[in-house]
Amino acid sequence: MKKVSVCFVCLGNICRSPTAEAVMRHLVEEAGLTECIDVDSAGTGDWHIGEAPDARAQRAGGRRGYDLAPLRARQIEADDFQRFDFVLAMDDANLSALEDVCPAGAREKVRLLMEFAPQLDARVVADPYFGGDAGFETVLDQCETACAGLLAALRTRLGD
Ligand code: 4NP
Numbered sequence: 674m675k676k677v678s679v680c681f682v683c684l685g686n687i688c689r690s691p692t693a694e695a696v697m698r699h700l701v702e703e704a705g706l707t708e709c710i711d712v713d714s715a716g717t718g719d720w721h722i723g724e725a726p727d728a729r730a731q732r733a734g735g736r737r738g739y740d741l742a743p744l745r746a747r748q749i750e751a752d753d754f755q756r757f758d759f760v761l762a763m764d765d766a767n768l769s770a771l772e773d774v775c776p777a778g779a780r781e782k783v784r785l786l787m788e789f790a791p792q793l794d795a796r797v798v799a800d801p802y803f804g805g806d807a808g809f810e811t812v813l814d815q816c817e818t819a820c821a822g823l824l825a826a827l828r829t830r831l832g833d
């Protein structure tokens with residue numbers, strides 16, 4: 674069976690990328706594609722390794738039916754560029770950080786998540802960490818739209 678894998682990447686792996694991971698897992702389960710699509714997330718920074726997602730991200734996600742509680746933060750590692758077909762950054766700082774450590778042959782795997790939501794006209798998912806609850810709702814809105822677009826792209830790849 675054909676398989677495809679995706680890793681979402683933000684700075685801390687406690688707000689944006691675990692939100693994207695939970696949203697994508699939900700969509701993949703709904704589509705009955707858990708056997709074909711692997712979903713994970715990581716941070717470019719190391720401050721929060723081993724921690725559960727930020728309580729605000731868990732609450733906001735939980736209100737929309739996403740369970741972030743089992744997720745634990747980890748840092749991106751060299752092997753991830755082999756393991757995943759798509760390594761999707763939340764913003765330009767994380768895109769640059771990934772490009773700095775990405776092996777030359779895997780460069781085309783590294784992209785911005787919001788490329789998959791062209792209708793939103795937003796280049797990045799902004800960091801909600803130092804802001805209020807509204808930022809976490811925006812993260813969810815963006816992740817829901819972009820992950821739907823991503824799923825469509827992955828279906829195409831699986832069907833190729
Ligand atoms: P994330 O948010 O990158 O979406 O997980 C942040 C989490 C922690 C920090 C910054 C952003 N921090 O500075 O610790």
